[in-house]
Amino acid sequence: MTSETGARPTMGRKDNNTTPYTCLLLATTAATFLTFAGSAQAQSDTAMIARNGPVQNVRMYNIQAQPLASALISFGKQSALQVTAGGELLRGVKTAGVHGQLTPTQALAQLLSGTGLAYVQSGNGTVILTKSAANITLGPVRVGGSVVHQNPTGPGVGYVAINTMAGTKTDTPLTEIPNSIYVITKQQMVDLQAQNVQEALRYTAGIYTEQRGNYSNGCASAGSCGGIVQRGFSTSQFIDGLMSESYSAGETAFLERIEAVNGPASVMYGQTTPGGMINMSLKKPTDTPLHQVSVGFGNWNRYEATFDYSDKITKSGNLRYRVAAMGTTQGTQVNNIDYKRVGILPSITWDIDKKTSLTLLGSYLYTPGMGTNYMQFPVEGTLYRSPYGQIPRSRFVGNKNFNTQETRDEMFEYQFQHRFRAC
Structure with missing residues (x-):
């Protein structure tokens, strides 16, 4: 005898001993x-x-x-x-x-x-x-992302730069350029605390900086002071793709990035040295507001202050401005040789339409003291003992009343851009 029981739902029936439904x-x-x-x-x-x-x-x-x-x-x-x-x-x-x-x-x-x-x-x-406490049924999940185009003359992201104008003078990814190109981003300059371009390039392959020492605080041109050797040749410096001797190229406070193109680049840049060229990108208006102020101090009574402001002028943001400024005063290991400089870099960008823009940029630098040291000491009294005593490294052997070198540097630049197709 087999017993099988299957209780069925009691719909609509109500018993004394049974709960409805x-x-x-x-x-x-x-x-x-x-x-x-x-x-x-x-x-x-x-x-x-x-x-x-x-x-x-x-x-x-x-x-x-x-x-x-x-x-x-x-x-x-x-x-x-x-x-x-x-x-x-x-x-x-x-x-x-x-x-x-x-x-x-x-x-x-x-x-x-x-x-x-x-x-x-x-x-x-x-x-x-x-x-169920949480009745959630998820459909198919699709994971995707969009690639944001990186400005080829901008500061990069951290230590990484994706695109560059160096090498081809076009907005091209670094991976598609057959040249050896190194990019020192703004974040790397900040972390290195580089006071000039020579110090920022210290760790770049194929480049030997400060061959004459680090006395050239205010120098811009490698051929005239400081010395930057690239693959065995004294190199040339460019600003936004154009050769320039402007001292603005030497101030990291005015730069977004530094690019070193190793190897001959005369096809794109005209007469340059076989070792390569170094290109600096000056600061320009940003798409998002930027407000930065910094102060610092260092050896030899160095004091510096910088500020960097960028914002939109119109409500739509098609007209933007940026103002960067710096001030530095510093002594050196030699008496009566000081480095002092103040400067300002204003710029404005007008987005005429989605594909066309115009940027106007100018800089002014006043340097009452270059901080360069041309003193030379004899071997006796420095490396070897002298009966007349030792010569201290801080000794100034010139006439301090004639040790004056004052410079004013002014520069104007404009950039007109038009994209013929969407990037």
């Missing part, structure tokens, strides 16, 4: 009255469910997609579990079914997938269905 699903498959062994097995399974929750026996499940209420009846028959749920939870809910060799809990979880329902195991061996 309550569904009791009970399915057991055991020969309870035929043999003792069968009865013992059923009792053993029930005892394990009561103690440890659902029996974790792997079984074959084959339940097709259908309403959840009828699917739970089939599940109860196949899993020997008692499942209880409120009728209102099952109304109109469908399941995709379950197939395969699974444990009861795995099968039930798959059966409830996408229904917004969850199950809780009670201590008496039953499983109660409840509404």
